Amino acid sequence: MSRKRPHRFAPAVLLAAVVLMLAACGVEYPNSTFNHTSDLNTAIDALWDRLLLLGTIVFVFVEVLLIFTIYKFRKRPGGAPAKQIHGHAALEITWTVIPALILVLIAVPTVRTIFKTQAKAPAGSLEVTVIGHQWWWEFRYPSLGITTANELYIPAGKTVNFTLQSRDVIHSFWTPQLGGKRDLITNRTNYLWYTVNADLAENVFNGFCTEYCGASHANMRFRVYTVSPDKFDSWTKRQQANGVMSPIPSVAAAPVVALASVAGSKAKAPATPPAPASQLAVDGYVYPLAQMPKWTIPQTPVPSEIKFDDALLAGGDSARGHEMVANTKNMGTVPCLTCHIIRGEYTAMGLKDDVAAGPNLTHIASRHTFAAGLYPTTPANLARWIKNAQVMKPGSLMTVLGAGEYNPMLKKTNGSTALDDRQIADIVAYLMALK
Amino acid sequence: MATAVTHEAHEAHDTHEHVHYTSTGLDNRKVAIWAFIGSECMLFASLISTYLIYKGRSRVGPLPHEIWTSPSGQIFQPILNIPVTSASTFVLLMSSLVMVLALAAVENRGKPGYVGTLLGNSKFWLAATALMGATFLGFQAYEFTSFVHEGLTIKTNLFGSSFFTLTGFHGAHVTAGVLWLLTLLAIDIKRGLTPKDAILVDICALYWHFVDVVWIAIFTLVYLIK
Amino acid sequence: MSDHHAPGAAAAQEEHEEHEHPSWKQYKWVALILLVITVVEVWVYYTPFAKSPYFNPFLITMSAVKFGIVVQMYMHLKYDHKLFRALFFGPLLIAMFTVTALLFLFHQLPPLF
Amino acid sequence: MATTAAAPKFQPVNTDGSYGESGFWSWMTTVDHKRIGTLYLYTALFFFIVGGIEAGIMRWQLALPNSHVVSAQMYNQLFTMHGTTMVFLAIMPLSAAFFNYLIPLQIGARDVAFPRLNAFSYWVYLLGGLFISIPILFKTAPDAGWFGYAPLTTPQFSGGLNIDFWVIGLQILGISSLAAAFNFITTIINLRAPGMTLMRMPMFTWMSFVVQFLLILAFPAITIALVFLLFDRFFGTQFYEIASGADPLLWQHLFWVFGHPEVYILILPAFGLVSEILPTFSKKPLFGYNVMVYSGIMIGVLGFGVWAHHMFAVGMGAVADSIFSLVTMLIGIPTGVKIFNWIATMWAGEIRFTAAMKFAIGLIALFTIGGISGVMHSSPPADTQQTDTYFVVAHFHYVLFGGSIMGILGGIYYYFPKMTGRYMSEKLGTWHFWLTFIAMNLTFFPMHFSGLLGMPRRVYTYDAGQGWEKFNLASSLGTALLIFATSLFVINFLWSRKNGAKAPNDAWGAATLEWSIPSPPPDYNFAQIPIVTSRSPLWDLKHPEMTAGIAHSSPDAMTITDSHAVPMHEETEYKTAKELGIPMPFPTIKPFFAALGIIVMFSGLIFIHLDKFAIAMAITIGGAVLLVGSLYAWLTSPLE
Ligand code: HEA
Ligand code: HEA
Numbered sequence A: 001m002s003r004k005r006p007h008r009f010a011p012a013v014l015l016a017a018v019v020l021m022l023a024a025c026g027v028e029y030p031n032s033t034f035n036h037t038s039d040l041n042t043a044i045d046a047l048w049d050r051l052l053l054l055g056t057i058v059f060v061f062v063e064v065l066l067i068f069t070i071y072k073f074r075k076r077p078g079g080a081p082a083k084q085i086h087g088h089a090a091l092e093i094t095w096t097v098i099p100a101l102i103l104v105l106i107a108v109p110t111v112r113t114i115f116k117t118q119a120k121a122p123a124g125s126l127e128v129t130v131i132g133h134q135w136w137w138e139f140r141y142p143s144l145g146i147t148t149a150n151e152l153y154i155p156a157g158k159t160v161n162f163t164l165q166s167r168d169v170i171h172s173f174w175t176p177q178l179g180g181k182r183d184l185i186t187n188r189t190n191y192l193w194y195t196v197n198a199d200l201a202e203n204v205f206n207g208f209c210t211e212y213c214g215a216s217h218a219n220m221r222f223r224v225y226t227v228s229p230d231k232f233d234s235w236t237k238r239q240q241a242n243g244v245m246s247p248i249p250s251v252a253a254a255p256v257v258a259l260a261s262v263a264g265s266k267a268k269a270p271a272t273p274p275a276p277a278s279q280l281a282v283d284g285y286v287y288p289l290a291q292m293p294k295w296t297i298p299q300t301p302v303p304s305e306i307k308f309d310d311a312l313l314a315g316g317d318s319a320r321g322h323e324m325v326a327n328t329k330n331m332g333t334v335p336c337l338t339c340h341i342i343r344g345e346y347t348a349m350g351l352k353d354d355v356a357a358g359p360n361l362t363h364i365a366s367r368h369t370f371a372a373g374l375y376p377t378t379p380a381n382l383a384r385w386i387k388n389a390q391v392m393k394p395g396s397l398m399t400v401l402g403a404g405e406y407n408p409m410l411k412k413t414n415g416s417t418a419l420d421d422r423q424i425a426d427i428v429a430y431l432m433a434l435k
Numbered sequence B: 001m002a003t004a005v006t007h008e009a010h011e012a013h014d015t016h017e018h019v020h021y022t023s024t025g026l027d028n029r030k031v032a033i034w035a036f037i038g039s040e041c042m043l044f045a046s047l048i049s050t051y052l053i054y055k056g057r058s059r060v061g062p063l064p065h066e067i068w069t070s071p072s073g074q075i076f077q078p079i080l081n082i083p084v085t086s087a088s089t090f091v092l093l094m095s096s097l098v099m100v101l102a103l104a105a106v107e108n109r110g111k112p113g114y115v116g117t118l119l120g121n122s123k124f125w126l127a128a129t130a131l132m133g134a135t136f137l138g139f140q141a142y143e144f145t146s147f148v149h150e151g152l153t154i155k156t157n158l159f160g161s162s163f164f165t166l167t168g169f170h171g172a173h174v175t176a177g178v179l180w181l182l183t184l185l186a187i188d189i190k191r192g193l194t195p196k197d198a199i200l201v202d203i204c205a206l207y208w209h210f211v212d213v214v215w216i217a218i219f220t221l222v223y224l225i226k
Numbered sequence C: 001m002s003d004h005h006a007p008g009a010a011a012a013q014e015e016h017e018e019h020e021h022p023s024w025k026q027y028k029w030v031a032l033i034l035l036v037i038t039v040v041e042v043w044v045y046y047t048p049f050a051k052s053p054y055f056n057p058f059l060i061t062m063s064a065v066k067f068g069i070v071v072q073m074y075m076h077l078k079y080d081h082k083l084f085r086a087l088f089f090g091p092l093l094i095a096m097f098t099v100t101a102l103l104f105l106f107h108q109l110p111p112l113f
Numbered sequence D: 001m002a003t004t005a006a007a008p009k010f011q012p013v014n015t016d017g018s019y020g021e022s023g024f025w026s027w028m029t030t031v032d033h034k035r036i037g038t039l040y041l042y043t044a045l046f047f048f049i050v051g052g053i054e055a056g057i058m059r060w061q062l063a064l065p066n067s068h069v070v071s072a073q074m075y076n077q078l079f080t081m082h083g084t085t086m087v088f089l090a091i092m093p094l095s096a097a098f099f100n101y102l103i104p105l106q107i108g109a110r111d112v113a114f115p116r117l118n119a120f121s122y123w124v125y126l127l128g129g130l131f132i133s134i135p136i137l138f139k140t141a142p143d144a145g146w147f148g149y150a151p152l153t154t155p156q157f158s159g160g161l162n163i164d165f166w167v168i169g170l171q172i173l174g175i176s177s178l179a180a181a182f183n184f185i186t187t188i189i190n191l192r193a194p195g196m197t198l199m200r201m202p203m204f205t206w207m208s209f210v211v212q213f214l215l216i217l218a219f220p221a222i223t224i225a226l227v228f229l230l231f232d233r234f235f236g237t238q239f240y241e242i243a244s245g246a247d248p249l250l251w252q253h254l255f256w257v258f259g260h261p262e263v264y265i266l267i268l269p270a271f272g273l274v275s276e277i278l279p280t281f282s283k284k285p286l287f288g289y290n291v292m293v294y295s296g297i298m299i300g301v302l303g304f305g306v307w308a309h310h311m312f313a314v315g316m317g318a319v320a321d322s323i324f325s326l327v328t329m330l331i332g333i334p335t336g337v338k339i340f341n342w343i344a345t346m347w348a349g350e351i352r353f354t355a356a357m358k359f360a361i362g363l364i365a366l367f368t369i370g371g372i373s374g375v376m377h378s379s380p381p382a383d384t385q386q387t388d389t390y391f392v393v394a395h396f397h398y399v400l401f402g403g404s405i406m407g408i409l410g411g412i413y414y415y416f417p418k419m420t421g422r423y424m425s426e427k428l429g430t431w432h433f434w435l436t437f438i439a440m441n442l443t444f445f446p447m448h449f450s451g452l453l454g455m456p457r458r459v460y461t462y463d464a465g466q467g468w469e470k471f472n473l474a475s476s477l478g479t480a481l482l483i484f485a486t487s488l489f490v491i492n493f494l495w496s497r498k499n500g501a502k503a504p505n506d507a508w509g510a511a512t513l514e515w516s517i518p519s520p521p522p523d524y525n526f527a528q529i530p531i532v533t534s535r536s537p538l539w540d541l542k543h544p545e546m547t548a549g550i551a552h553s554s555p556d557a558m559t560i561t562d563s564h565a566v567p568m569h570e571e572t573e574y575k576t577a578k579e580l581g582i583p584m585p586f587p588t589i590k591p592f593f594a595a596l597g598i599i600v601m602f603s604g605l606i607f608i609h610l611d612k613f614a615i616a617m618a619i620t621i622g623g624a625v626l627l628v629g630s631l632y633a634w635l636t637s638p639l640e
């Protein structure tokens, strides 16, 4: 009986494979690599279609031949005795040459596509510098003077040239729907460019880090918003502005923070210094939260170990929060600005993007997710994050700031001078104002 | 040498392990040492590649062939000392000649032209090879310490790391070779090496020449090429 | 296949080899050649030729010659069983290929295209 | 059970293969290649189960989105150790078990060329394996993935002991593999029976021969890469220190110069086993023997020119990408030849579906799938959508599980009667095969989809709603079934050792030398060394009608110098080595102590990291003394 089974089983596997393959094109698969969303992706997909077709032919041929052989020549009473064949030169040459020909069919378009997709980006592309950090993404638009994190806006229909670098270990930049990945390698610079189809304005895509980079590699995600060019410009204006509360009185006269650039890229500060934030900060486009498809809204369960009284959040005072964060005297207990840049705040610190250990928070509240796509940007989540980022995200390099929380970096539990829930609520209120 | 082995195959069947029948007539140990040498090619290929890849990539000096000025204004001369290394290279090259004579002395023990002459004195040749190897190591020790004095250690920069590791690995091979030679010398002194033992000297010699050959490559690729 | 060497035949062959085994006369010439090449290499290092683009290829050729001489004569690969030649040159070839490929990949050699 | 040979008169003294000389000490001191092979087999099966348990926990975690069976850190240790265990501690040693057991038997030798070195290899493997595996029990296992990319492994980013265990452990395991490889190269070149020319060697021996060359050429590259890392971690060198300008691609290149040949090290022994099984159960000689040999060599040689296909996303440039892509595709050709020649071997045969045969056929079916996905990877633009996703995971499990493991399992069913004198249960074996075949596809086929639908690999968790849930659930259910299937195998294996049906010399009607001697073989293997006149000596003897058309040639009688050599016959009598006057190597504990010395020596390094320099020195020197002392004692004591 056993000899009959493969016979029935294999077609079933095949059928299942084909069904799954077809199903894979549906909307249920928000990260599918098969949608022709960009020039790069389309080129790759053309290659893939050929690989799949030829691969399927080889697969079917070999498996059918195999099943036929073992069925036909199974030992049975009265069957023909085995023929003592030792080889057959012509046959062997045939099955050397035919695979070679099939491979030529693959090799030629492969090499063509390699040279096409790895050519220099066309002039006039939008330059975006992507910098990998353990475990978050820094996105800079050197020509626009914008630094943001974990959420990337690109204009649909326009070529974007990504310059890929890493600050620590190797990461890899990948938005499955939009095109192939490329590694971010320390002490090296890589490039990747593509043009998202113009008709894909108003879309969100998920992106992932795909090179294992340590504890929270799985939590190093990002979002890509493809928007129409005018909305992109509007977004740009908003991002170029300072945070909403700044400048605080004491440092009002301080010059605009020089826009640091990654070594090697010739970035210029924006031609006109941003206007006072109080007027501009809330102007400009942000992808509407309500339009976010459900698969772009993180569903990471919030660790129950962190206790926080959410009722406090309603009473959070953004002015108090602002005072805490931006006042030098508080640097010991509220050291946010030692690691984060909030443009316009306490510029005397002189923290530059190139040195900042954490994401730029200037417009944190305009980002729908934080901590590299791990949580939706809500007051409750932010509060827990500030209280204990380590529990929120394994291995995170942001220190634990809540009072009474264990700080694994210092190997001790924070004392009562650390932030209590009330203070955290105030800081959160301030952060939520950084739209 | 291997001839002796095959000739003796029958008489000595139970006393000497190395007289077993082999399908090629070659000695097991000699086949193994050649395989080992083949493998070592890849080992040194990896080391040498790394050295060459990192050449010119160090962010701080001292450097092999270039003058380097530190940010504080201190000037470091090119660190490689060609004359001294040429001398040590010469010693190692000549040690190969001496090694060959040691093998010949053992193989031809008792033959006319060898009996009673210096050519036939295997102890002398073995000792001389070991001594030359030790001299080479002495040069290397001198080189390493002087580099350290000039500010280059294995920790200083990429050049230091790859240079010391590469030449250090070679030095370790030479050291092993010297110990091997001394062991042979001890056997020779204790009971005398006969043509039957030629295989013992032969495999040691192959190893020794290989270490020499590697140095030929290192001398050119590391020291001379700019 | 011809790869098989019956021991008897091998023994005969080796006796034959014994004959050809290089002697002191050859050894000393070999040593002299090695010495001369080394001297030339070091000498060239100090001449203006060291700045020429042919300097590196020249040195590599010279050391390849030395390498070959030692392997063929001192390691008597030239006179030994061909199996040993395969055991050595096969791996050596792969090793040299790897080094070359790595140097190209790290741009230590001029690009091919 | 179909057997063609009459049961031999011979009855071994006891059936566990140890011939009266049994007990713990006899195993510690053994230098018999068969017993060492047995040790390898048991140890590697143990590690296979360990690796499988690690995979099981991983799949448990990944069964549902956002679940939390283990922590992120633990998961990272699990996949690192799963990969490391399966590659270095399970499949390679399983292959080594067969090298040890079979190569001398297949070429008509009494032992390997260096029996004590062989024991040494095993002990280094065992101790090194424990060294690298045990830390996971203390949550300090290596956690940088099985290819440990720098700079993640440098002290700056991995300050703990985790990577120390990995770098030292792999270094130790390398010693074992290299020592074994030199040994087998010498054995195959030098210890073939009279008339056993290279082109008459059984295909398993041939593929093993190729593998030994891959080992001696691939391992030096990783040895050096690891030395650099070791120096960086313990002695402050800068090889991978990014602050000093190090290039992270140095590690990647050195690793994959080793890593790609390594995957052929993992598959070729399985190919060899299948090439033994198919002819026997088709009652036909292997189709196109010469071409099978050359294609194996081709795969091995080309394998050194493709390493950078693991690096298509690192930005090597269009030229390099193209070259590596083309060479990679080329490997499909010799591999395809093997597949078609195997099918042709069965063509017009009389196929008996024993468990071993089922696994061999399973390999053909499943490896083809993995090979095709490999060719899909070999196209760099397409690979940028596939690399580091579950599509790659699918590819390499099809070739590793569907290829190596299927082949090795087939080999175990096939050679079990030779090793123990008893058959494994065919009934359980059939269940084992079908459950494994189904479960294997259920586990790994969906990974093609989750990968192409965007799921990265090495993620300890993933968000809901990404379109990956059902594929992951299927994979996890498949794993559960796989564990059940593997348990059947374990039960079958253990039970059959004592209770299986008795097996004669020639358990299956095979063609090669190992089947001409008693099962299990006596410690000296061949009472009289056979003189080989063709590729299928045993068929010549028992089924002359099968081999009538082939030219036979005996080696010249003059050239047969071994006094034990006689024309090919089937051995049916058992006598002790003493009675036959065959000198046997002495058992010795020295190789064990030499191995122990190596482990102790390396362990000392760990204490450098703990800032206990004096202890480190003491342990390292102690280990070195033990090593040198045992080596000296070993080299100066006679072999037999
Ligand atoms: C047993 C081990 C094994 C084997 C045999 C192979 C065989 C092959 N592998 Fe695989 N591979 C791995 C183990 C193996 N691989 C592992 C472990 C990894 C991942 C490592 C990691 O990242 O952790 C990997 C990763 C890997 C990659 C990198 C993927 C990535 O990370 O992006 C690539 C890319 O080219 C690749 C290609 C191939 C090819 C072309 C073959 C070929 O040899 C396959 C040839 C076989 C066939 C093609 C089928 C039979 C042929 C025919 C029936 C003839 C007709 C066929 C055609 C004309 C196509 N493999
Ligand atoms: C070499 C061979 C090999 C084998 C055989 C396997 C076998 C399996 N592997 Fe894996 N795998 C690798 C090599 C291998 N693997 C490698 C190299 C990696 C990459 C690692 C890295 O990224 O660094 C990997 C990675 C890998 C991943 C990706 C992890 C990630 O990227 O996050 C996954 C996920 O599902 C996986 C799953 C499995 C499963 C379910 C099996 C199953 O087939 C396991 C089956 C085994 C058993 C079922 C045995 C257990 C049996 C019992 C428990 C029974 C006990 C009974 C008694 C004692 C009576 N493997």
Ligand code: CUA
Pocket (backbone or CB within 6 Å): A132, A133, A134, A135, A170, A171, A172, A209, A210, A211, A212, A213, A214, A216, A217, A218, A220
């Ligand atoms: Cu960053 Cu993975």
Ligand SMILES: [Cu+2]
Pocket (backbone or CB within 6 Å): D259, D260, D263, D306, D307, D309, D310
């Ligand atoms: Cu590969």
